[in-house]
Amino acid sequence: MNRYIIIGTGIAGFSAAQTLRSLEPGADITLVSDDPHGFYSRPGLAYYLTGEIPEKQLFPFLKKSQHNPNVQHVHGRVVRLDPQSHSIEVDPSGSLQYDRLLLATGARSVPLNIPGGDLPAVVKLDDIEDTRKILSQVRRTKTAVVVGGGVVAIELVEGLVAQGKKVHYLLRGDWYWSNVLVEAEARMVERYLVHDGVRLHHHTEIEAILSRKDRLTGVRTTNGEVIPCDMLAVGIGVKACKELAEAAGLKTDRGILVNEYLQTSEADIFAAGDVAQVFDPLSGHSSIDNLWYPGRKQGRIAAMNMSGQSEGYQRAIATNVLRIAGVMTTIIGAIGSGRDDNQVYTSRGSSEAWQQLPNTIAAESGTELSQLRLMVGERTLFGAVVMGDQRITRPLRELINKQVDITPIRNQLLQSNTVLVQSVMDHWIKTRS
Amino acid sequence: MKYRLSSESHHIEVLTSRHVVVEPERCIQCGICSFNCPIGIDVRLHAWTGEVIEDPTCLTCGECIERCPRSVLHFETTELFTEPQQ
Numbered sequence: 001m002n003r004y005i006i007i008g009t010g011i012a013g014f015s016a017a018q019t020l021r022s023l024e025p026g027a028d029i030t031l032v033s034d035d036p037h038g039f040y041s042r043p044g045l046a047y048y049l050t051g052e053i054p055e056k057q058l059f060p061f062l063k064k065s066q067h068n069p070n071v072q073h074v075h076g077r078v079v080r081l082d083p084q085s086h087s088i089e090v091d092p093s094g095s096l097q098y099d100r101l102l103l104a105t106g107a108r109s110v111p112l113n114i115p116g117g118d119l120p121a122v123v124k125l126d127d128i129e130d131t132r133k134i135l136s137q138v139r140r141t142k143t144a145v146v147v148g149g150g151v152v153a154i155e156l157v158e159g160l161v162a163q164g165k166k167v168h169y170l171l172r173g174d175w176y177w178s179n180v181l182v183e184a185e186a187r188m189v190e191r192y193l194v195h196d197g198v199r200l201h202h203h204t205e206i207e208a209i210l211s212r213k214d215r216l217t218g219v220r221t222t223n224g225e226v227i228p229c230d231m232l233a234v235g236i237g238v239k240a241c242k243e244l245a246e247a248a249g250l251k252t253d254r255g256i257l258v259n260e261y262l263q264t265s266e267a268d269i270f271a272a273g274d275v276a277q278v279f280d281p282l283s284g285h286s287s288i289d290n291l292w293y294p295g296r297k298q299g300r301i302a303a304m305n306m307s308g309q310s311e312g313y314q315r316a317i318a319t320n321v322l323r324i325a326g327v328m329t330t331i332i333g334a335i336g337s338g339r340d341d342n343q344v345y346t347s348r349g350s351s352e353a354w355q356q357l358p359n360t361i362a363a364e365s366g367t368e369l370s371q372l373r374l375m376v377g378e379r380t381l382f383g384a385v386v387m388g389d390q391r392i393t394r395p396l397r398e399l400i401n402k403q404v405d406i407t408p409i410r411n412q413l414l415q416s417n418t419v420l421v422q423s424v425m426d427h428w429i430k431t432r433s
Numbered sequence: 434m435k436y437r438l439s440s441e442s443h444h445i446e447v448l449t450s451r452h453v454v455v456e457p458e459r460c461i462q463c464g465i466c467s468f469n470c471p472i473g474i475d476v477r478l479h480a481w482t483g484e485v486i487e488d489p490t491c492l493t494c495g496e497c498i499e500r501c502p503r504s505v506l507h508f509e510t511t512e513l514f515t516e517p518q519q
Contacts (some may be wrong), residue, residue: 011462041461041462041463041464043461043463044461044462044463044464044465046463047463047465047502052465052468052500052502053463053464053465053468054468057463057464057465057467057468058463058464059464060462060464060477060478060481067478067481292460292461292462293457293458293459293460316458319458319459321459321503321504321505322502322503323502323503328504330504390504393504
């Protein structure tokens with residue numbers, strides 16, 4: 001009987017446990033995590049924060065659900081991994097042996113590295129405990145400052161606005177999420193934020209955190225302005241939790257390096273999800289997807305390979321659908337090559353593959369309420385950003401995923417922006433059979 | 434595609450021939466859909482398994498579709514109620 005250990009109860013770990021249990025009903029499967037809550041929707045924390053759902057709604061499966069794999073749970077922190085003896089050391093449970101191990105340890109927020117960054121009123125949004133902390137403090141909060149670009153920072157902004165707080169949003173660069181959105185797209189988001197009462201501060205960073213007797217009183221910005229506040233919310237990026245693998249001598253880079261079978265430099269150890277930096281034989285790149293669905297898929301593929309199969313992980317076109325400041329936004333494929341000055345490390349809800357953009361020309365069209373951007377290559381579309389009206393997303397996903405030849409409409413796409421949606425729709429209908 | 438049931442004829446069409454279908458690759462299992470279903474269908478489970486909502490008690494009211502923050506759900510004409518071909 002095989003002994004499997006999975007470290008981490010996020011989507012990758014849960015998906016692997018489900019798959020292993022279905023492949024090997026009699027196997028000894030242990031899930032180890034220091035998160036006492038087990039598997040829940042981490043992206044759903046944003047909606048718990050806004051008050052759209054109660055906390056219990058974050059848990060997709062009841063304990064007795066047939067979808068909940070029958071596995072052993074060990075609550076504790078893994079302090080050591082020894083690939084030679086095939087064992088891990090868990091605090092406080094002790095030593096556990098494995099035949100095959102999955103590292104699905106995820107990623108965690110990068111803290112603000114300035115004095116005062118560890119004050120109780122400095123908050124983040126990694127897990128349930130963080131969200132509980134915000135919600136318990138928010139009653140005593142009048143004004144909050146949020147820093148960072150990307151998805152988590154905007155979730156913090158929206159959550160705090162929904163809780164009725166006055167919010168100052170500090171952006172280091174010219175506009176919001178500048179390595180993913182172009183100016184027109186970001187301005188649309190920013191208009192909605194301003195409409196909701198958010199005070200935006202461009203080209204602004206925190207120079208100092210101000211406090212009195214461990215109580216946050218405000219921040220001083222690089223522009224010399226002092227913003228009084230009683231909460232500081234940080235979403236400047238995430239970092240893969242790879243320390244355990246590094247200490248065990250596994251090959252790492254920004255994450256734990258794995259081949260297309262999600263196998264690390266140690267044959268019996270696999271990695272999946274936010275911690276895995278996955279090699280793609282087609283592009284020759286190794287990259288991290290901080291996205292839910294690739295995490296689910298990687299967990300499944302890793303489990304199949306742990307169980308003795310030989311299943312390569314086929315990287316799908318990285319896609320995410322988000323509601324940013326109330327604007328439905330779909331991002332598909334490669335869409336930018338810039339750097340986001342507001343972000344360090346990687347970012348939740350995004351993919352490094354979005355930045356791997358070959359030679360393309362951007363075709364854009366937009367109104368007050370919607371924006372469409374296509375990354376047009378020589379023969380195919382490489383990526384797209386759709387904000388507002390989402391009817392075009394399905395055709396675009398198919399055209400990009402299947403690398404449909406767009407030569408017949410390429411000139412049209414590049415000449416005039418008024419026919420962008422219609423041209424794509426017509427071409428999709430024509431080529432889908 | 435998002436549907437608002439703005440006209441009676443559209444509503445009747447939806448009631449008689451359409452089902453809520455899911456795109457699992459968009460879903461982050463937040464559960465807003467299940468939380469807002471007026472008759473308590475676990476819509477989220479369908480988004481996990483990828484199965485069309487065939488529950489005969491589904492009102493096709495569109496509440497789950499409207500509330501989903503990731504555009505996972507939409508109405509689609511399915512062949513569930515059509516006569517089998519001879």
